[in-house]
Amino acid sequence: MTEIKVTKTTSPKQKPDQNNLAFGKYYTDHMFVMEYEEGKGWYDPKIVPYAPIALEPSAMVFHYGQAIFEGMKAYKTKEGKILLFRPRKNMERVNISNDRLCIPPIDVDFAVEAVKKLVEVDKDWVPEAEGTSLYIRPFIISTEPHLGVKPSSTYKFIIILSPVGAYYPEGINPVKIYVESNYVRAVKGGIGYAKTPGNYAASLKAQMDAKKKGYTQVLWLDGVEKKYIEEVGTMNVFFVIGDEIVTPALNGSILAGITRDSSIELLKSWGYKVSERKLGIQEIYDAHANGTLKEAFGTGTAAVISPICELNWDDKKIEITGGKIGEISQKIYDAITGIQSGKKEDIFGWTTEVK
Numbered sequence: 107m108t109e110i111k112v113t114k115t116t117s118p119k120q121k122p123d124q125n126n127l128a129f130g131k132y133y134t135d136h137m138f139v140m141e142y143e144e145g146k147g148w149y150d151p152k153i154v155p156y157a158p159i160a161l162e163p164s165a166m167v168f169h170y171g172q173a174i175f176e177g178m179k180a181y182k183t184k185e186g187k188i189l190l191f192r193p194r195k196n197m198e199r200v201n202i203s204n205d206r207l208c209i210p211p212i213d214v215d216f217a218v219e220a221v222k223k224l225v226e227v228d229k230d231w232v233p234e235a236e237g238t239s240l241y242i243r244p245f246i247i248s249t250e251p252h253l254g255v256k257p258s259s260t261y262k263f264i265i266i267l268s269p270v271g272a273y274y275p276e277g278i279n280p281v282k283i284y285v286e287s288n289y290v291r292a293v294k295g296g297i298g299y300a301k302t303p304g305n306y307a308a309s310l311k312a313q314m315d316a317k318k319k320g321y322t323q324v325l326w327l328d329g330v331e332k333k334y335i336e337e338v339g340t341m342n343v344f345f346v347i348g349d350e351i352v353t354p355a356l357n358g359s360i361l362a363g364i365t366r367d368s369s370i371e372l373l374k375s376w377g378y379k380v381s382e383r384k385l386g387i388q389e390i391y392d393a394h395a396n397g398t399l400k401e402a403f404g405t406g407t408a409a410v411i412s413p414i415c416e417l418n419w420d421d422k423k424i425e426i427t428g429g430k431i432g433e434i435s436q437k438i439y440d441a442i443t444g445i446q447s448g449k450k451e452d453i454f455g456w457t458t459e460v461k
Contacts, residue, residue: 108151108216110138110223115155124235127271129408134228134240138220138265142210148263151220153227156266162251166258174203174302175245177407178364179270180225180460182232183448188225188460190242191446193218195364200244202362203300208257209246217244217263218458224265225460233269239446241270241408273340273408278439280415280431281404283338284316285387286324287420291336291359293329298336298359305361309339321418323404327387329359335385341404341412342366345390346434348398355382365405369438371454378434387419394424401432410446411439 115135122132133156140151167173178196181189197217204211221242225232232240244265248258272278289312292298292305312324325343328334335354337343342363344353351373356362373380393399402414413431417424426432431439444450445457 108149110220111152112223112227113152113154114227117155121231122269124233124238124269127233127235127238127269129270129273130241130268132269134231134267134269136224136227137267138224138263140220140263142261142263144259148210148212151216153224159262159264161249164251164253166248166250166252169253170248170255171302171304172207172209172248172258173246174200174207174209174300175243176200176203176301178221178242178244179407179446180232180240180242180267181446181448182234185448187448188229188232189446189448189457190221190225190460192364192368192456193221193458195367196244197221199301199362199364200246203302204246206297206300207302209248209261212246212263221265222458222460224267228267229460231267231269235271238269238271241268243268270408273406273412278411278413278431280413280427280429281322282320282416282418283323283325283404283414284312284319284321285417285419286312286316286326287332288312290329290332291326291339294358296329296359299356299361301361306339313339319418325387325417333386333388335387335390336360338404340408341406343404343414344369344402345385345393345399346401346432347389347393348400350379350381351434352381352383352385354385357384363405363407365407365410365442368442368454368456369405369411372438372441373434376437390417391419391422391424394426399424399426401434402426403432403435403438405438410442411435 137156176196197214201211250258250260326336404412413435415429
């Protein structure tokens with residue numbers, strides 16, 4: 107395996123207050139960088155002081171958006187160990203996104219080692235306060251200085267780290283979600299299943315409109331008929347209807363979430379009936395009307411589990427679980443965060459220790 111060169115900073119930053127971290131506001135002392143050149147492959151992996159990136163104004167990422175990213179976390183246990191949660195799944199998903207964006211694949215095992223090495227170098231930045239973690243952001247950008255439309259011949263693979271608190275201001279408290287009926291985020295055959303900046307840029311207008319109306323996030327419907335549920339802007343979504351727990355099937359326009367997958371595995375291991383299928387927004391409203399809609403929640407790396415207490419679809423509002431976290435939402439949250447923090451036994455082999 108290629109050696110990762112390490113250059114330590116000579117000017118360490120002052121670490122932020124662990125009790126006031128917010129999300130994505132602070133960055134650690136170091137970052138990982140690796141280059142790609144057509145005909146040469148990925149080369150020169152190194153850990154260097156966190157610093158601005160120098161790129162030509164004509165770098166293709168600025169003009170054609172050829173870029174992907176990932177998100178994962180590191181946690182400190184009460185014994186002082188540092189655990190990563192399913193890092194290999196994230197790096198496998200990098201290559202799914204890479205393939206769709208015509209970016210050369212990375213070596214998954216090496217990428218996991220790069221994450222472990224970077225976290226080890228900045229291990230003093232892993233927060234210990236309740237509900238905190240070290241967010242890990244790997245990303246790849248196209249760097250060739252060229253204005254013709256084609257895949258770039260050069261790339262940078264970078265990993266940065268950020269100590270974080272809760273993603274939503276509400277924390278584990280339920281959030282209000284606006285159902286988007288006008289704008290479209292993705293369609294089958296597009297790039298909806300890839301974790302690429304363009305998907306998030308496409309979601310911003312609806313997200314800002316929803317916030318003006320007092321809603322935390324947007325629930326997207328399918329881009330063709332605008333009647334089937336897809337995902338929330340930063341999360342996959344689940345609904346408890348009667349004795350069935352339903353989440354939209356992966357159809358080519360939905361991100362295959364790691365926390366989504368973990369939640370499905372947990373629920374099945376507990377004996378719940380879990381269905382991945384087409385799910386219409388009208389079905390949710392009908393279930394609420396007849397009393398069978400018991401819970402709704404989102405799953406994602408940033409928030410882990412985010413209970414949903416209200417939906418607004420075409421100005422028709424429904425309240426779920428009386429504005430409180432539901433029993434199943436709480437159970438999944440406790441299980442996943444317990445495994446992540448080392449407080450619960452990891453029977454699934456999901457955690458990786460940073461040596």
